[in-house]
Amino acid sequence: MHIKLLPQLRLLSPSLPAASFASMKAGPYIRSNGSVPILGRMLPFKHKFIGFATRLNGQTGSRSFSTRPRPSSSSEFSHKSSGEVRASKSLIEDEAELSDWVSELRTDSFRGRLTSDDEQLDADRARNRDRSRDRERNRGSVKRRRENEFDSFRGSSRNGFRGNSGDSFSRNSRFSKRFVSEEEDNDKDKGESYPRRKVHGVRRESKNVDSWKGKRNERGLNSRNIGNGSRNLGRKSNFRKEEDDDASDFVEERGRKDTGIWGSFSEEDSDIDVEEEDDDDGVFRKNAVSALGLEKGVTNSVSPVSSPGTSDSYLSETRFDQCSLSPLSLKAIKDAGYENMTVVQEATLPVILKGKDVMAKAKTGTGKTVAFLLPAIEAVLKLPPIGRDVKLPPIYVLVICPTRELAGQAAAEAKKLLKYHPSIGVQVVIGGTRLALEQKRMQANPCQILVATPGRLKDHIENTAGFATKLKGLKVLVLDEADHLLDMGFRKDIERIIAAVPKQRQTLLFSATVPEEVRQICHIALRRDHEFINTVQEGTEETHSQVRQMHMVAPLDNHFPLLYVLLKEHIADNVDYKVLVFCTTAMVTKLVANLLGELNLNIREIHSRKPQSYRTRVSDEFRKSKGLILVTSDVSARGVDYPDVTLVIQVGLPADRQQYIHRLGRTGRKGKEGDGILLLAPWEEYFLSSIKDLPITKAPLPLVDPDTKKKVQRALSNVEMKNKESAYQAWLGYYNSVKNVGKDKYRLVELANEFSRSMGLDNPPAIPKLVLGKMGLKNIPGLRSKSLKPVILYEHVLLCNLKERIPDEDYICNLEETEMAAKNLVNKGYDPELIYIRSLKPFDLYTIGNSVKRTHHVLIVECMRTGGIGVSLTAATT
Numbered sequence: 001m002h003i004k005l006l007p008q009l010r011l012l013s014p015s016l017p018a019a020s021f022a023s024m025k026a027g028p029y030i031r032s033n034g035s036v037p038i039l040g041r042m043l044p045f046k047h048k049f050i051g052f053a054t055r056l057n058g059q060t061g062s063r064s065f066s067t068r069p070r071p072s073s074s075s076e077f078s079h080k081s082s083g084e085v086r087a088s089k090s091l092i093e094d095e096a097e098l099s100d101w102v103s104e105l106r107t108d109s110f111r112g113r114l115t116s117d118d119e120q121l122d123a124d125r126a127r128n129r130d131r132s133r134d135r136e137r138n139r140g141s142v143k144r145r146r147e148n149e150f151d152s153f154r155g156s157s158r159n160g161f162r163g164n165s166g167d168s169f170s171r172n173s174r175f176s177k178r179f180v181s182e183e184e185d186n187d188k189d190k191g192e193s194y195p196r197r198k199v200h201g202v203r204r205e206s207k208n209v210d211s212w213k214g215k216r217n218e219r220g221l222n223s224r225n226i227g228n229g230s231r232n233l234g235r236k237s238n239f240r241k242e243e244d245d246d247a248s249d250f251v252e253e254r255g256r257k258d259t260g261i262w263g264s265f266s267e268e269d270s271d272i273d274v275e276e277e278d279d280d281d282g283v284f285r286k287n288a289v290s291a292l293g294l295e296k297g298v299t300n301s302v303s304p305v306s307s308p309g310t311s312d313s314y315l316s317e318t319r320f321d322q323c324s325l326s327p328l329s330l331k332a333i334k335d336a337g338y339e340n341m342t343v344v345q346e347a348t349l350p351v352i353l354k355g356k357d358v359m360a361k362a363k364t365g366t367g368k369t370v371a372f373l374l375p376a377i378e379a380v381l382k383l384p385p386i387g388r389d390v391k392l393p394p395i396y397v398l399v400i401c402p403t404r405e406l407a408g409q410a411a412a413e414a415k416k417l418l419k420y421h422p423s424i425g426v427q428v429v430i431g432g433t434r435l436a437l438e439q440k441r442m443q444a445n446p447c448q449i450l451v452a453t454p455g456r457l458k459d460h461i462e463n464t465a466g467f468a469t470k471l472k473g474l475k476v477l478v479l480d481e482a483d484h485l486l487d488m489g490f491r492k493d494i495e496r497i498i499a500a501v502p503k504q505r506q507t508l509l510f511s512a513t514v515p516e517e518v519r520q521i522c523h524i525a526l527r528r529d530h531e532f533i534n535t536v537q538e539g540t541e542e543t544h545s546q547v548r549q550m551h552m553v554a555p556l557d558n559h560f561p562l563l564y565v566l567l568k569e570h571i572a573d574n575v576d577y578k579v580l581v582f583c584t585t586a587m588v589t590k591l592v593a594n595l596l597g598e599l600n601l602n603i604r605e606i607h608s609r610k611p612q613s614y615r616t617r618v619s620d621e622f623r624k625s626k627g628l629i630l631v632t633s634d635v636s637a638r639g640v641d642y643p644d645v646t647l648v649i650q651v652g653l654p655a656d657r658q659q660y661i662h663r664l665g666r667t668g669r670k671g672k673e674g675d676g677i678l679l680l681a682p683w684e685e686y687f688l689s690s691i692k693d694l695p696i697t698k699a700p701l702p703l704v705d706p707d708t709k710k711k712v713q714r715a716l717s718n719v720e721m722k723n724k725e726s727a728y729q730a731w732l733g734y735y736n737s738v739k740n741v742g743k744d745k746y747r748l749v750e751l752a753n754e755f756s757r758s759m760g761l762d763n764p765p766a767i768p769k770l771v772l773g774k775m776g777l778k779n780i781p782g783l784r785s786k787s788l789k790p791v792i793l794y795e796h797v798l799l800c801n802l803k804e805r806i807p808d809e810d811y812i813c814n815l816e817e818t819e820m821a822a823k824n825l826v827n828k829g830y831d832p833e834l835i836y837i838r839s840l841k842p843f844d845l846y847t848i849g850n851s852v853k854r855t856h857h858v859l860i861v862e863c864m865r866t867g868g869i870g871v872s873l874t875a876a877t878t
Ligand SMILES: Nc1ncnc2c1ncn2[C@@H]1O[C@H](COP(=O)(O)OP(=O)(O)OP(=O)(O)O)[C@@H](O)[C@H]1O
Pocket: 337, 338, 339, 340, 341, 342, 345, 362, 363, 364, 365, 366, 367, 368, 369, 370, 511, 512, 638, 639, 640, 641, 665, 669, 670
């Protein structure tokens, strides 16, 4: 059920059609302490306030709270065997943007001390030293004996290793290894550490790199030639495979049959001996059809590009001007400073220009955005101009990105490429901004290309007049970070969006990771004859070999001091340091940022609970800066292109293997060097099995001296109690959703309380009963619970000067923040039925209601301008 707040409908209750409220139950009459008099004073008319708490039959219970992407209902997560949890889209990740200051819930504040464990720390150090020594002994041929791996890691940065990496990459790019030969794969199967290849080129230019590579070789991992390989110059060796497809509802809707086309095409298929064929676009492909014995019923092609998977080179030898692009596009490309195509661009451009659907996989930071934007722009250029009399000019290209930052970035790249095509307009629609503003902007400006986040796009489809009609002219649909968008968290929105665009269209799916599950369901979006262009050779690393990856395992209560030491060490070694610290949830991010700020590090923080304007500002600043640390949740995990990031630290479990790879991919972009550290607690170590094919090595823990420990303790005691409480609750919610940890609730609570102690708290903070219920943690020993009161959110237009006169339990927001505040409160465990919004603008309230209803099912809105009475908006759309 979807109730619109039309101006005429402002007066609720008796006059509303009974059917509209059939599923609602009148809630308690809510009086807010003191709020009515204040509002009454502000308004020249008599003010009444009636609240209607509505309840959606059966839905309340099913909407479980989680700090993780979306609720903990088991159906909404797909668990991987290794214990990974494929996180669904978070309420807080992108759709639920939350006002920072609104999170100031009153709580009993108490500060504790940091419990440290020197003995454990020392034991860890000793163990790691031993392990390190063993490794050293085994190494034998390593020229420079290192005191320990951590020092070596630091040393490599000191030696200026990073400096010339970019060059080495462009020099060696070529068509590195395009295809793994049988010989190489056999080597791999035998566990040989270094594939023998008939290749030319440089292995590594830096000694440090060599030493790292040596380490990898010892581990039997895929150390490889870098930036070189068999030079099939001017050629591309792909192979093609087609197979039978089954029907799928969605594809039938699009008028074609499709199936889990990837299902039977395993990664080992790339070992198949193939025969080369010259394609008409000048691209050599290796046709695997006959070799695969799949001639019958073959429907799609899979084209691992032969070289890039084994090369860390991101540039190909092909120049943009060798491709049939419009002269004005070429001019813009030149202005952007791009001359040669990147490998993924070279591989995909000819295929996309031919109009084919493409799913492309290419490593992080290798130019996928241009790879899909450029041919999409060319497609628009080929279309006949729209007559002036057309009232609703179509949107031709729709790019969907999972986060706002990414959407903004893609739009900026599109604008660069459109520099000399002024008649083609790019617009962005993302959450956290006013729907009405976006509506106006789209009306007033050309919008042939639209970049959007899924939730807001769905909002426009449902609520913006004429928008659905404009989408009917769509020619190209792009899903950036496609695996994430097709994951459970976004799936419903994406399906709804796909249903709203024409079946006859070109679809492009791009990502650095394409797990098997996504291959199975990509037919939701793609045509049966699409091509899978994989520039990451199957069976080889999905990460860049010039990024050194390490993990450290330490008890939870050592994590904060260790993080501090790691950052200090890195800063000391890198004048131009630029670090990303990934935390598990938004509230943990906030806590860590507070702590590091207290420790006088140059910190910025970004997560979904920050207002969009703040996020944009911080993101822009970090892009341009050096000497800065960005503490972040997963809003920065994918796609965000921050140049020259020197170190990525991941604290705690990443949501899954893909997320680990994407987070790590914020460094090592465009062939640059970088470092990655994963900091885990001992009980999180199991995660390593899901990334065991990646060249990640265990590093001994750096020394944390007693002074440093005390310093961190002091800093922790300065962090506000409410931040610790929020972090504790968020931490509990996150790990509760992680199958391996959350399955044993008793153990989970023990660990959460360990986390609480690591923040310096003697007693764990109390958690709202409602939240505990939703997390399935009622009556688990070790938890403390509390009840919550109703809350009223005030739109601040008239009340901003009266903040101090508003009772404590109420909040003042501007209009965007009202929505965020509501979500924030729900995330904190407030019952949505006890959240009330007061505002003066019926239209905007309508907008808020419709946005919020996606995730929260009840908001009660009071329309005072007309002296109206409360109107209930419900989240139910069915
Ligand atoms: N042909 C090119 N030559 C040089 N630089 C390029 C070229 N194409 C793109 N770039 C630059 O490469 C950088 C990385 O590009 P982009 O962000 O599209 O990578 P990506 O593959 O999408 O990464 P991720 O997987 O993290 O999303 C950007 O700064 C972009 O401007």
